[in-house]
Each structure stands twice: as C-alpha cells, then as structure tokens.
Amino acid sequence: MKHFLTCLAFAVILLVSCKRDKQHELVTSGVVVTILYPPAYSQQQAAGVTVILTSVTDGQVKTAVSGNNGEASFTNILPGTYTISATHNLSAADAEQQTGIGKDIALNAIQNNAVITGGLDARFELQLQGSALGNLVIKEVYYTGSRTPSGGTYFSDQFVEIYNNATDTIYLDSLCIADIYGVSGLINPDNPPSPYQDDNDHVYASNIWRIPGTGKDHPLAPGSSIIIAQDGVNHKDELLNPASPVDLSAANWETYNEREDGRDADSPVPNLERVYFTGGFDWLITVFGPGLVIFKEDFDKLEQVPVPGSPLDPRIKIPNTVVIDAFEALKDAESAGFKRIPAALDAGFVFASDTYTSESFRRKTASTINGRVVLQDTNNSSNDFEKLGTPKPGSFD
Amino acid sequence: MRILIKTFFRCLCLLSSILFLSGRYCMSQSEKGDSLRAWKEKRLYNRYIYTKNPGILLKENPVAHGYVHLSGCSVSGKLRRPMEPGSARSATAATGGYKAIGGWGFKGHFDYKKSFDKDLAWSNVYNAYEGNPFLWADSNTGKWLRDEVNAAVSIAPPAIVSRLHTGLSIDYTIGSGARTNEPKPFYRIRNLSLLPGLYWQPPSGNNLGITGLLCFVQEENEIGQYSRDNVLLFRLRGYGTFSKSPMVSGTRRRSGYAAGIGIHYDKAWGTYRALAGGRFSTRHENVFEGTAVIAVTGDYSAYTWQAYGNLYKGDDTRGSLLAITFEQTNGYADDYVYQAENASHTIRNIKINMSRWSPAGNNMLQHWTAALYLSGRHLADYATLTSFDVQQTGAELSVNIRTPLKRYLVLNVNPWMNGGFTISDQWHQTTLNTVTEDLVLPDYRYFSTHRLQCGINTELEYRVNNHTIHAVGFLAGLNADLNSDLKRTNYKLQYSIYF
Numbered sequence: 001m002k003h004f005l006t007c008l009a010f011a012v013i014l015l016v017s018c019k020r021d022k023q024h025e026l027v028t029s030g031v032v033v034t035i036l037y038p039p040a041y042s043q044q045q046a047a048g049v050t051v052i053l054t055s056v057t058d059g060q061v062k063t064a065v066s067g068n069n070g071e072a073s074f075t076n077i078l079p080g081t082y083t084i085s086a087t088h089n090l091s092a093a094d095a096e097q098q099t100g101i102g103k104d105i106a107l108n109a110i111q112n113n114a115v116i117t118g119g120l121d122a123r124f125e126l127q128l129q130g131s132a133l134g135n136l137v138i139k140e141v142y143y144t145g146s147r148t149p150s151g152g153t154y155f156s157d158q159f160v161e162i163y164n165n166a167t168d169t170i171y172l173d174s175l176c177i178a179d180i181y182g183v184s185g186l187i188n189p190d191n192p193p194s195p196y197q198d199d200n201d202h203v204y205a206s207n208i209w210r211i212p213g214t215g216k217d218h219p220l221a222p223g224s225s226i227i228i229a230q231d232g233v234n235h236k237d238e239l240l241n242p243a244s245p246v247d248l249s250a251a252n253w254e255t256y257n258e259r260e261d262g263r264d265a266d267s268p269v270p271n272l273e274r275v276y277f278t279g280g281f282d283w284l285i286t287v288f289g290p291g292l293v294i295f296k297e298d299f300d301k302l303e304q305v306p307v308p309g310s311p312l313d314p315r316i317k318i319p320n321t322v323v324i325d326a327f328e329a330l331k332d333a334e335s336a337g338f339k340r341i342p343a344a345l346d347a348g349f350v351f352a353s354d355t356y357t358s359e360s361f362r363r364k365t366a367s368t369i370n371g372r373v374v375l376q377d378t379n380n381s382s383n384d385f386e387k388l389g390t391p392k393p394g395s396f397d
Numbered sequence: 398m399r400i401l402i403k404t405f406f407r408c409l410c411l412l413s414s415i416l417f418l419s420g421r422y423c424m425s426q427s428e429k430g431d432s433l434r435a436w437k438e439k440r441l442y443n444r445y446i447y448t449k450n451p452g453i454l455l456k457e458n459p460v461a462h463g464y465v466h467l468s469g470c471s472v473s474g475k476l477r478r479p480m481e482p483g484s485a486r487s488a489t490a491a492t493g494g495y496k497a498i499g500g501w502g503f504k505g506h507f508d509y510k511k512s513f514d515k516d517l518a519w520s521n522v523y524n525a526y527e528g529n530p531f532l533w534a535d536s537n538t539g540k541w542l543r544d545e546v547n548a549a550v551s552i553a554p555p556a557i558v559s560r561l562h563t564g565l566s567i568d569y570t571i572g573s574g575a576r577t578n579e580p581k582p583f584y585r586i587r588n589l590s591l592l593p594g595l596y597w598q599p600p601s602g603n604n605l606g607i608t609g610l611l612c613f614v615q616e617e618n619e620i621g622q623y624s625r626d627n628v629l630l631f632r633l634r635g636y637g638t639f640s641k642s643p644m645v646s647g648t649r650r651r652s653g654y655a656a657g658i659g660i661h662y663d664k665a666w667g668t669y670r671a672l673a674g675g676r677f678s679t680r681h682e683n684v685f686e687g688t689a690v691i692a693v694t695g696d697y698s699a700y701t702w703q704a705y706g707n708l709y710k711g712d713d714t715r716g717s718l719l720a721i722t723f724e725q726t727n728g729y730a731d732d733y734v735y736q737a738e739n740a741s742h743t744i745r746n747i748k749i750n751m752s753r754w755s756p757a758g759n760n761m762l763q764h765w766t767a768a769l770y771l772s773g774r775h776l777a778d779y780a781t782l783t784s785f786d787v788q789q790t791g792a793e794l795s796v797n798i799r800t801p802l803k804r805y806l807v808l809n810v811n812p813w814m815n816g817g818f819t820i821s822d823q824w825h826q827t828t829l830n831t832v833t834e835d836l837v838l839p840d841y842r843y844f845s846t847h848r849l850q851c852g853i854n855t856e857l858e859y860r861v862n863n864h865t866i867h868a869v870g871f872l873a874g875l876n877a878d879l880n881s882d883l884k885r886t887n888y889k890l891q892y893s894i895y896f
Contacts, residue, residue: 026737026779078780079735118737153626189648192689287627288643332642334734337690355627355643 027119031074034125035066035086035109041098045070046107046128049088054382056081056113059333059351079118083348084111085383086126087376089367108378112347136170136294137377138327139163139225142360142391144352145287146235146244153356155284157235157244159251161393162294163225163363165375170220173213175324176275176299177228178205179283180291181307181315182340185331187288193338195308196315200342203293203323204305204315207279209255209272223372226252227393230283232269245358245390255283275299278313287355289329291340297322320344328381329361348382360391432460433895434809435713438764438797440754442670442709447720448661450606451564452596454495454553455502463494465894466508474885476878479839480525480534482541483516493549502553502564512543512574519631519836521582522651523574523616529697530730530740531684532633533618533649536835537578545572560599566592580628583619588612590655603664610657610678621646634695634732635740637781637826637833653682653697669710676703695739699728711754714762720750732780739780745773754797761800768793774844776837782827785841791817791848807858809870817848847879852887866895 031053035046051072053062064072066086086109096102109126116122138160145155160177164170181204182194196204209228211218220226232254235244248254249269256271257264263281276299277283285292295318304314326345330338333351352359363384366376373396376384435441436459444450445457466489473484491508518538519525525532553564573585590612597605621628621644631641661674680699686692701724708719725745732739747770754764769792777784795813802808822845826833852874859867872889 026732026735026739079737118735185642185644186647186687186690186692187644188646189686189688331644332640334640334642334692352643353641354629 026078028076028078029116029118030121031077031116032121032123033064033066033072033074033084033086034123035070035072035088036125036127037098037107038128043098046086046088049086049107049128051084051086051126052383053077054083054085054348055333056083056336077116079116082114082116083380083382084114084124084126085109085378085380086128087366087378087383088128108376108383110347110378110380110383112343135166135324135377136172136175136220137163137165137325137363137375138292138294139375140360140362140388140391140393141290141292141327141329141385142246142393143285143287143290143329144354144359145356146241146358147356148241149243153287154235154241154244155287155356156231156282157241157246157248158230158285159246159248159391159393160228160292161225162220162228163375164220164222165377167222167372169222171213171216172211172218172220172226173215174210174296175294176208176210176296177272177292177294178203178208178316178318179285180204180293180328180340181206182291183338184286184288184290184329185335185338187331194340197339200344201320202317203291203320203326203341203345205276205293205318206315207277207283208275208299208316209283210275210299211253212273225394228252228272229254229269230285231265232267233265246393248393251393257282276316278315288331289335289349289351290327291329291346292327293318293323293341293345294325295323325377326379326381327361327385344379346379346381348380348384350381350385350387352387358390360388361385362388362392365396432713433462434799436460439718439752440713440716440764444606444661444663444672447672447705447707448594448606448608448659448674449566449592450594450596450608450659450661451504451551451553451566451592452562452594452608453606454504454551454564455497455500455555455562456596456598458497459495459504461494461496463896464492466491466891467893468889468891470887470889472885472887474876474883476843476876476883476885478526478843479518479836480520481517482514485512485514487512500555502551504549504551506547506549508547510543510545510547512541512545514541514543517541517576519633521576521584521620522618523572523584523586528680528699528726528728528742529651529682529684530633530635530728530742531651531695531697533582533620534631534633535580535582535620535629536631536831537576537580539576539578541574541576543572543574545570560597562596562598564594564596566590566594568592579626580621580624580630583622584616586614586616588614602666603662606659606661606663606674608657608659608661608676610655610659610676612655612680614651614653614655614682616651618649618651619646620644620649631832632694633832633836634734635730635780636742636776636778636837637783637830638732638739638778639830639832640734647686648688649684649686649694651682651684653680655680657701659703669708671706671708673706674704677701693733695733696731697728698731699726701726715755717754718750718752720752721748722750723747735780737779740776740778742777743773743775747771757798759800761798764797764799766793766795766797776840778837781830781833782825783833783837784823784825785837785845786821786823787819787841787844788821789817789819789844789848791815805860807860809854809856809858811854813850813852813854815848815850817850819845819847846881849875849877849879851875856891864896866893868893868895 033051035049037046047068049066066072088107090105092102095105107128109128140161183191229248229251232251234247234249253272254269256266303317326341328341328346328349330349350361364376367374468489470487489510493506495504519534521533547570549568551566568590570588575583594608657678659676663672678701682697684694703724705722728742730740750768752766757763771790773788775786793815797811799809854872856870870891874887877884
C-alpha cells in the first residue's frame, strides 16, 4: 500500500504540473478617438465627425460620431489591428467660421495599423486634413464577374469607371490605366505575395492601356465620367450572359486585345491603345481583386524590370509621382499581407464576398457642391469605396 | 508514392503477423464454454479492458483465438449533429487475435473500412467533432467517400524482474476521404499511438499498474485542386467565429500530439476483486495553411481526466459487477487573429453501471445491466458571445440472453433501452451569424432534447467443431427525440469466424 500511495502522489504531482500554458482569455477593450481640426482652424476639437474602425483581420466595421469634445467612443472592441478613419464635410458657412474662407471643404484623416490589445483601453488622436478636391479618380471597379443562368462563370463584363472630381475640364489624352502585378491573397497554397512589396516608391504593372489623343481630343467635364469596358457590348444579350448585371454597349472605351486568332471580339466601342500586355486573350483583371492605377507618363521613359525568380515577361516600373489615383482589392479581409500598391498611393483595400458575385466597388460621395458630386478621396480604398450588390456604371444612386 | 508503398508493406507485414499468430490456435469451446464472449462481455474479470495496460495482458490470460469479421453498417435519419451525414454506409473487413507464445503475449487487430456518407455539409475534415474547433468547411452538401485502415498490436514480454510485467501497444491509423462534388475537398490522416504499460504484483496482493500514452496526429487537407470553379472557403475558428474567403485552391495541415499517464490499483479477496484507477492526458494541435506563406489559424489544447472503479464478484457464469466511470475533457482554442483564447468547451460524464449474470435454466444465461449517468456539455465562443450549457441525466437497461438452440447452435439476444433527460440547458447569443445559425444552435438543440434510444443486437453462432465458430449478427438501433418526430436509425450486419 505504501508503494501505491507513493506512486499515486507522484501521479498527482505530474497532473498538477501539467498546467495549461494558455494565452489570456479574449477580453474586449474600449477605444476613444479624438478628432482634431487642422492647426490653422479656429476650433481644435471636431464635433460631429464620423469615425470608422475597421478590423484589418476580419473586416468588421464599427462607427461612432465625435461629440463636442471631439471624442468618438467605441466599446467592446475585440483585440487586433485596425484602420481608423474619419470623414467630415464642412459647408461653406461652417468653413468660413473655421477658416475665414467661405468654401465647401472635405476633411479626412486616417491611421493605419492601430493595435488594440485585449483588456487595455486605447486612445488615438487623428488630425483632419483637407482632401485634394479636383482630379481624376477611379469611381467604380467591377471586377468580380457574374454567374451565367446555368451557374457558370462570366468575366467579360468587367469595367472601370474614371471620374473628373475637379472643378475644371480635364483632358484624358494619354491617360493610362494599368493593373498591378501580384496575387490578391493566398488563392493557391504556393502563391507568394508580390516580390516588389518592399519598393514603396513604385508600382509594377502587368498590363497598360492608354487613351489615344494628341492632347485635347478627349475632354472630361467636371462631374463626368468615362467607362472602360473589357468588352463594350451588351452583356445581358442572350448569346452572352443574360444574368450579367451590365449592358456596356454604351461604354466610352474598351480594351480590345487584337490577336491573330481573333479570340477577342472588337465591338463598335472605341478601343484603348494596348501599350503593354502580358495577359491572355482579353484584359481580364483578377476576379479575386485587382490593383489598378491611372497615370500619365511617356511609356518609353518607364523601366521594364524582370520578375524575380520567374520566367514571366518583365513588369513596368511606374513611379508613385506620376500616379493620379489607385484602387486596391484583395481576396479577403485577411489578405493585407498581399498588398501590391504602396500605402502612399492606397493605404487600404476592399474585398468581395466571393468571386463571380456581381459585386462592385464604388467611391463614396463626399459632398455635393452646386449639383456637382465630389467623391471622397483619402487615398485609402477601405475608406473611400463602398461595396455594391450589383454594379451601377455612371450612376450615383 | 514512397510513403504509400511503405505503408502498404507495413500493413502487409502486420496482417501476416496477425494471421500467423492467430491462425494456428484455437479456442476450446466445448470445455471452457464461451470464454471469449464472457471476456468481451466483462463476465470474466478483465482488467485489460478497463486499464488498457498491455503489461497486464499476459496476466489476464485471455483465450487464444483468431477472428475474421465482415460487416456492413447503415445509419440514417434527421436526428443528427449538423456536421454529421444525413446517411452513412460502411463496409468493414477485420481480422485479429491473441496468443501467448513462449511466455510472450501477442494481440493484434487489423481492419479496413470503406465508408459512403451522404448529405454531409460544413465538414471538410476527417472528423469535425474530434474536439478541435479550427475547421475547414463550405456550405455545399455532398457525398463523401472514405477509406481507413487501422492496425493495432499489443506485445507483453515475460516479466523483466520478479513480478514486474511490461507491455507495449501500438495503434496506427491511416485514411483518406474526398467529397465528390465541388469544390472537392480532400483529406488524409495518419495517427500513431504508443501505449507502454507496467504492472507490478507484489506478494501483498496490492497490484499496481502504470500506463503511458504518446500519440502523434497529422491531417492534411486540400480543396479546389480538382475543382472547375473557385472555392468559397469557411474557416471555422470556434463556436460562431469564422472567416471566409474565395480561393482557387488551398492546403491545410493539422498536426499535434497527445501525451498521457494512467495509474491503477487492484486487489482480490475471497470472491471479490476490486480495481481503481485514473488517467490524465493532454492534447495539443496546430492548424495552419499555405506553403508559400504559412498562415497559422490557431492552436487547440485539450485536457482529459478519467477515473474509474470496479467491484467484481463471481465467475463467467454467475456474478455481478459494479462499475463507476468519470471523465472530463476541457478544450481551449487559441486564435491567432485575436492572439487570445477565443473558444472553450467542457464535456463531463459520470456513469454508474451495475451488472448481474446467472444461469436461467435450459443452459441459458441471462446478463442484466442497469446504468445511471449524468453528462454535461458547455461550449463558449468569446468573440461572438455565443455559449450553451446542457446537463443531462439518463438511465440504461439491457439484458443479454444467451441460449443454446442445439448442441452446435447458440443464440444471443441483447435488447437495450436508454432514456436521456435534460435537467438544465442554457443558450446565449448576441447575434446569429451563418455559423451559429447552421452549426452551433442546431448542435445545442441536438444535445438539449429528451432522448430515447433502444435497439436489439442478435447473433447466431454455429459451432463447426471445437475450434471454429461461424456467427451471423444483426443489430438494429433507434435514437429518437422525444420532443419531436426526429429520429435516427442504425443497422449492422456482421459475419464472423472465430478460430
């Protein structure tokens, strides 16, 4: 019996010593974000500002509005990494009170990679800045594609809409649109992120298309847009995809990819110039989420660089300084590590719920000035774009 | 391919060994009665079945025997957990046996199982209810085809020093399965368990045993590799927390280990024999994805405590047994997204079992068993603030009638009944999402209903001679929800040869 007791004691000691080396239990936190006007404004604390907390890891969004002390409070926030953004529009009257200048102003602020630790209340301070009103912006990107009535996949109805957000007419001659090299996430187990991620001063394009013209052939009035279609046809046609959400026969441009085998049909819609192309039979931007930029630069001045460790054709190195606007979509909320566009051009990204969902991403409206819609542009797709159930080319509805 | 060939040869060697060991030896049916059945039904004092200590194998002196089983099973019905198939059919071929040779005891088992599961959704893994909540899933329902091979060997050498016995059991399982419809998820598993044991029999009669457990688990999953369409994959990360994403194809790996220790004590006095023991085991698993970029989903840890005690009196023809068992498992899911524990579960069971057997005239034997049990199940997901708690109690009653119809024909009839009643249940949620609505809430409903289970198991034995028995068995069971018309039935047909 003595031996038994000895062994029993030994076993009990072993059991007790096998204590779980556990992580702390999940505890939520409170977050307070203080919103400040720019230093030159008469007031410092900004009241009535909409503050958005977006989880980088799962895309969950929480919204709060700042009070008179400029503080927006969030409760029960799960630990993780977040993007905090704030948007505020000042009417001409309010702007005059703040700055002495009676003009509508759109104000934005953003903080990326805000870390919130479980159980510890966090405070952040964001200073609003006047956004640059007046330039070309990417207004809508429809990349997800659609399903056919029989459940098949259809991607030829993709389009990109570009909008004049300025107060003056802009000439689109020589404006280029490019898709940026790199996968949108771990779509295959052996896909690494873009090898160019460490270069924060350039983007690397796989394909470049250009609007033709000699300088003043293609004016775009303020508040107007153009639609660039992969194929400028009525995709709802019985012979194409009756379940497609778009008729792009009235698109302004299409990306016709002339080939000897004639795989890409040339519709009556004017064609963009194919400046550089590494794709297949058509300009298919990935249905998992593309990175897009619009820019103006002489193509001959751009450097062609090989893809490290790959036999693929070279990519085109585009400096950030010539990029006018950017848009980034990735596979899902957890794909931040696969970003292709530097934060200086686009600090965020959007993602669809699946491929071939007909979902589209449209830039939010910041304000309407004398009937002209001013779109929000904080250089952050997460903040600037909203997801639509179906694409709405040329519309603000 | 090399692994497949290696595995094939391993299985072949093992099967050959088992057949070699078991094929030449026989049971002494006419002299010892139905020793093997008595051993299986615990009418013979059987410490090995309770303790799993291979060091005790020789001491128990089981009947030398071999067997071959061919069986088919069918399960169907709507009373099921949400990640179980609507219906499942399986066919199993098994062989094995026990023999002592030159003071060494050898016990072996080998089986191959082919399964066909229908109407199974939300489970793209080997077994969604193994405990680890980090799972892959998609909402498509489909048909799964599975293959599984199990091989087990227990070896008990002669005592290494006076009265000190040792033994080692090795269990090896490999399997694979795939769904036939898009996005065609696939898995393969490999589990290897080593169970060493020590058994000490001092002159005082206070016998003591110690067992160990070391288990290595690996599961690999693929999705989309043979799919024509993109995949929308759900990553389940608790009991309500999930993320979903589209992809072309993906890989997942679950790997981990389990380790445990057990101790038991037994003593005999007069016609009484008593056994008491306990086990503790811990299990740790990681789940991660990708090859170019390794993404860790989470870690799962589980801790299991078991305690048991038996009091036995009599022999294989007349006796009684009182058995008490307690088991509790606590599981914790550490989520890499939150860098914190996001889900946990506790499962607890205690059961008191009373058996009595005696002759009933005309060479019949009746074996009555009554049991009472109390079970509890608690699940919690902290991110979605979802939890449930269910306590159930129940009673089981069964009788096994064994009657010789002729000198060479024996019939076993074993009807049973089990009533389970929920004594308390609690569900908490903040908001329902797809996963809580389709998986967690139905699981809570499954466990919180009053339940009636009943069935009958019959087996007809034909004794060819003193060395060989052929047997045909049939089992029919019903599991019914007393609050609704939901039920699930199961059937099994088995042909056996004992030699």
